[in-house]
Amino acid sequence: MLTPGMAGAAAQEQSGDIALFEAIRQADLKVASIGWRLASANAPLCDQIEAGFGFQLHTLDQFDPAQRAAARAHFGFETRVAIEAVIAGSPAERAQLKPDDSLVQVGTVMIADVAGRPDSTERMVAAQMAIAALSPNEPVQVVALRAGQTIRVTLQPVPVCKSRFEMRIARDWGASADGSMVQISSRLIEEYTEDQIAGVMAHELAHNVLRHRVRLEARGASFGMLSGFGANVKYFRQTELQADLLSVYLLGNAGYPLHASTDFWRRFGPSKAGGILRSRSHPAWRDRVATLEAEIAKAETISARPMIPAILAERDRPLDGNWQALLIRHR
Ligand SMILES: [Zn+2]
Structure with a gap:
């Protein structure tokens, strides 16, 4: 049983985790948004192009084991790879994808089938690369889970510099x-x-x-x-x-x-x-x-x-x- 003091400390620790998670989300979004602006506006200068969707992904595997339960409670993570943030003005935003949507399928990429070592970002990076390798000129169907509900949207990616x-x-x-x-x-x-x-x-x-x-x-x-x-x-x-x-x-x-x-x-x-x-x-x-x-x-x-x-x-x-x-x- 928790004493009131222990409950207070646990609550404080939890709110500290949440503040940290949200601060990281904001900083990741800032990097992703600047990268997006540079990579999309300069696509005509790049000879290596990929499909740009405008979502920033993350995975439960990237968290320290001690933080994983808190990360799951906060972000959901109904699948291995979830949307951490959506870039303003991007195809993902236009398709009304939301932060914390968990990805099931993006075009031909089945997230559950993506290989990589557990407890590392390998699977997320492999998923990210497979998604980026889809054609930037074809509409892509995205299947995601949002609070247990299946969401299906069609999204038109844009060409961006490969990076x-x-x-x-x-x-x-x-x-x-x-x-x-x-x-x-x-x-x-x-x-x-x-x-x-x-x-x-x-x-x-x-x-x-x-x-x-x-x-x-x-x-x-x-x-x-x-x-x-x-x-x-x-x-x-x-x-x-x-x-x-x-x-x-x-x-x-x-x-x-x-x-x-x-x-x-x-x-x-x-x-x-x-x-x-x-x-x-x-x-x-x-x-x-x-x-x-x-x-x-x-x-x-x-x-x-x-x-x-x-x-x-x-x-x-x-x-x-x-x-x-x-x-x-x-x-
Ligand atoms: Zn340099």
Whole structure:
């Protein structure tokens, strides 16, 4: 039996879990919404396209075992994969899908049949990829469970640049792209404005659009700690500058301010990207801002949308390591 004190503590713990779950949902939605805006507006620039639905998925398996009962009580999870959030203005919203709808079937993808290790996000990621691989040009039937009731809707996906967008819960300032995914730390989401976050995410998406991962691999580049040493440096710096240049156009096409990433750097750079934190694989932040500003001035003269910049053609060329040709130094 619970004493009144214990009941109070349990209730407090429960409301703490709920507040945390909802905070994560809001942050995930923010990342998904910015990613959606960038990936849908820039579809004409991408040679790898997928079907965009505009729902953010999650799974009970991603929760710490100690939190699972609370997560199930809060979110429902009537199947393995549920809708965490619905992006405003997306096909999912138009089809009236709702947060906490549990997915049964999306087109030919049967959620119960998707394979992957339990206690990991594998099944959710596999489901997400199978759904994204559906044709973006055909209507798709979605079957879901909502509070025990079966819901059936037909949804017309839209073409979007092929990339997942994910928030990583962490106290560092990291953002990365691996060719198929853009990942950004929760701390950046908490502390920067939406436009500044879009600046960071546009840079990461640009790495994927320009196929930097495979082009670096083709040069035998070493990732991680070694990226700042030896012959790797020139290739990494070239990809960083190419991503900066393309990011200006990705932002503009998505209706974000062209200076969103220079705003980010002016706030982030002075305290976090200098001194001992200076990255050897990346050009100095003040030089990146000068380079971005010159490109923004060019983009400001273009009124057509979408803007399709010449830098896009780089994705079909091997990296030559000539990063100096792209860099404009800060004076
Ligand atoms: Zn980068």
